[in-house]
Amino acid sequence: MTRPVIGIIGNNHVIDGHYVTHGGGAMNSSAVAQVARGLPLVIPADPKLVSVEELLEACDGFLLTGGRPNVHPDEYGEEETPAHGSFDRSRDAITLPLVRACVERGQPFMGICRGFQEVNVAMGGALHAEIRDLPGRTNHRMPPEGTLEEKFALRHVVTLSEGGPFHRLFGAREVMTNTLHGQGVKTPGRRIVIDGHAPDGTPEALYVEGAPGFTLSVQWHPEWNAGADPVSRPLFEAFGAAAREWSTRRQPMAATRRSA
Numbered sequence: 177m178t179r180p181v182i183g184i185i186g187n188n189h190v191i192d193g194h195y196v197t198h199g200g201g202a203m204n205s206s207a208v209a210q211v212a213r214g215l216p217l218v219i220p221a222d223p224k225l226v227s228v229e230e231l232l233e234a235c236d237g238f239l240l241t242g243g244r245p246n247v248h249p250d251e252y253g254e255e256e257t258p259a260h261g262s263f264d265r266s267r268d269a270i271t272l273p274l275v276r277a278c279v280e281r282g283q284p285f286m287g288i289c290r291g292f293q294e295v296n297v298a299m300g301g302a303l304h305a306e307i308r309d310l311p312g313r314t315n316h317r318m319p320p321e322g323t324l325e326e327k328f329a330l331r332h333v334v335t336l337s338e339g340g341p342f343h344r345l346f347g348a349r350e351v352m353t354n355t356l357h358g359q360g361v362k363t364p365g366r367r368i369v370i371d372g373h374a375p376d377g378t379p380e381a382l383y384v385e386g387a388p389g390f391t392l393s394v395q396w397h398p399e400w401n402a403g404a405d406p407v408s409r410p411l412f413e414a415f416g417a418a419a420r421e422w423s424t425r426r427q428p429m430a431a432t433r434r435s436a
């Protein structure tokens with residue numbers, strides 16, 4: 177059986193100050209290949225190079241990866257300030273319409289960290305520029321020093337809604353997660369259900385109400401230790417199963433198009 181193709185949304189990275197690359201962390205590719213059991217395909221998220229329509233055709237599902245640059249506040253009707261940090265407008269231009277198209281079509285996606293925030297903004301929601309500056313909130317940012325193990329260590333509980341999709345998937349109302357982000361959901365978009373929170377109230381898990389496909393998205397990084405972690409593993413397995421189902425459903429459509 178062929179593997180479902182999972183488009184991994186790449187980030188623009190500048191190496192050595194001048195060499196521009198499109199990349200996704202190797203952890204994402206491994207989680208897709210080894211846990212979701214999909215074919216990982218890193219996407220250069222730039223509308224000069226790819227279109228949303230082409231991506232929807234080429235891929236069975238999308239992993240909206242984490243990324244340091246933030247979604248531009250223009251996308252949710254706010255003015256840019258220094259607190260908003262850096263941006264990746266090319267990625268915004270692909271992922272926001274891609275999420276809306278996937279919701280409409282029932283094509284699976286899973287948002288991680290920046291990807292989680294993109295799902296919210298795509299559906300009309302807004303973000304806080306810097307959650308650690310808000311009263312009562314803690315610092316969710318990546319520790320600036322330390323090994324990868326220390327940066328991705330489990331740091332807080334996420335409490336999930338009773339009977340919600342995350343509770344059902346994990347079989348627990350409380351799970352431990354890592355945390356490596358500065359921004360967070362301020363107002364949920366249309367049909368966005370916040371299904372899990374950190375102890376300081378920060379939204380951590382969401383899905384799109386009534387969407388016909390897989391939309392589970394998380395503010396933490398399940399790609400870390402994806403094969404062994406009891407939270408990451410079921411998430412990637414469920415995402416892979418959804419992409420596989422999409423791929424088997426669309427094969428007859430693709431065959432019809434080829435023979436026409």
Ligand SMILES: N[C@@H](CCC(=O)NCCCC(=O)O)C(=O)O
Pocket residue numbers: 241242243244245246288289290291356357358359360
């Ligand atoms: N920029 C957003 C999203 C944070 C995020 O996705 N972090 C992943 C960083 C991965 C890396 O180190 O490149 C925010 O800050 O909230």
